[in-house]
Amino acid sequence: MSRILTATFCLVASCATARAGDMGYPQQRRPYTTVAQPLNAYSWAGPYLGGNIGYGWGSITSNSTKPSGFNAGITAGYNFQSGPLVYGLEGDLQANGANDTFAPWKFSNPWFGTVRGRVGYSFSNVLFYGTAGLAFGGLRGETFGLSESRTTAGWTAGVGVEFGFAPNWSAKVEYLYVDLTDQRFSVTGANNGYEFGLFRLGVNYHF
Numbered sequence: 001m002s003r004i005l006t007a008t009f010c011l012v013a014s015c016a017t018a019r020a021g022d023m024g025y026p027q028q029r030r031p032y033t034t035v036a037q038p039l040n041a042y043s044w045a046g047p048y049l050g051g052n053i054g055y056g057w058g059s060i061t062s063n064s065t066k067p068s069g070f071n072a073g074i075t076a077g078y079n080f081q082s083g084p085l086v087y088g089l090e091g092d093l094q095a096n097g098a099n100d101t102f103a104p105w106k107f108s109n110p111w112f113g114t115v116r117g118r119v120g121y122s123f124s125n126v127l128f129y130g131t132a133g134l135a136f137g138g139l140r141g142e143t144f145g146l147s148e149s150r151t152t153a154g155w156t157a158g159v160g161v162e163f164g165f166a167p168n169w170s171a172k173v174e175y176l177y178v179d180l181t182d183q184r185f186s187v188t189g190a191n192n193g194y195e196f197g198l199f200r201l202g203v204n205y206h207f
Contacts, residue, residue, distance in 0.1 A: 042122070052203075084123070130159050141188055
């Protein structure tokens with residue numbers, strides 16, 4: 001009987017030790033879809049959704065106005081990962097308060113969005129990345145009670161750093177340069193576009 005009790009005790013102790021070993025990484029997010037990713041390493045792979053807030057400043061081409069203001073919006077993307085290399089696609093849509101008035105003209109950029117590729121290098125839960133792609137948005141010109149709106153497209157590029165601070169959550173700081181190409185405006189009699197820089201902070205939830 002003592003041999004049976006001893007064997008049973010050893011079996012239970014072995015199972016408890018194995019279970020404790022399995023619980024050794026509660027702070028790590030479960031890898032989603034990684035390629036050559038070390039077991040239990042922080043994973044950036046998979047879909048994510050988030051929000052951001054920022055401030056942009058720039059100038060209108062062929063005009064003296066320099067719209068600036070705060071903006072906020074939503075972000076969605078998908079990452080792939082191979083070792084420390086992280087790459088994927090990200091899109092965002094922003095409401096923008098940037099506007100400026102000079103002499104009889106007022107220009108504003110009420111909204112804009114981007115669709116970009118991202119490539120970065122991760123140090124566990126810290127990701128440094130570059131990004132570039134398509135930009136699009138609305139541009140509104142006003143003078144002497146007349147107003148005119150155009151939707152235009154262009155390009156964007158930038159850099160950022162993202163930090164995984166909790167399971168499934170990350171925060172980022174990002175700079176983008178955005179060039180919304182010229183459109184013909186009757187109210188100014190010229191081709192006007194909007195070029196601006198943008199700093200923003202964001203938070204993402206990784207599924």
